[in-house]
Amino acid sequence: MDVIDLRWRKTFLVEVKEKLAQLGLMNCAVCESEHLTVHRFPFLALMGDLPPNIGNLDDTEVIVEYLVRVECGICGYVMLFSAERFRTGDDETLVRGMTEQEEDDLERRYPL
Ligand SMILES: [Zn+2]
Numbered sequence: 844m845d846v847i848d849l850r851w852r853k854t855f856l857v858e859v860k861e862k863l864a865q866l867g868l869m870n871c872a873v874c875e876s877e878h879l880t881v882h883r884f885p886f887l888a889l890m891g892d893l894p895p896n897i898g899n900l901d902d903t904e905v906i907v908e909y910l911v912r913v914e915c916g917i918c919g920y921v922m923l924f925s926a927e928r929f930r931t932g933d934d935e936t937l938v939r940g941m942t943e944q945e946e947d948d949l950e951r952r953y954p955l
Contacts, residue, residue, distance in 0.1 A: 852938050
């Protein structure tokens with residue numbers, strides 16, 4: 844099986860963390876711990892005619908929603924946020940099939 848290798852762009856993750864802090868999300872809603880982690884991989888919610896070919900995210904019959912997953916490291920409470928809310932302009936929020944080194948090189952060539 845092919846690996847999709849899809850993750851949030853590093854610059855997008857920084858924006859997400861800043862925005863969440865601005866919104867006042869500093870502690871877990873359940874245990875109030877400060878150990879919140881924003882995952883580097885998107886949480887995919889699939890909607891539409893299922894079962895889809897999971898490997899084909901470009902299938903027009905399937906709506907794929909990309910969610911930002913924030914997890915509490917103490918109690919395991921998981922929060923999901925719509926990535927669309929954190930998007931600024933037309934910047935890509937995801938990188939696909941790229942090593943971290945390739946992504947860094949890309950940022951250097953096309954600084955934001
Ligand atoms: Zn917690």
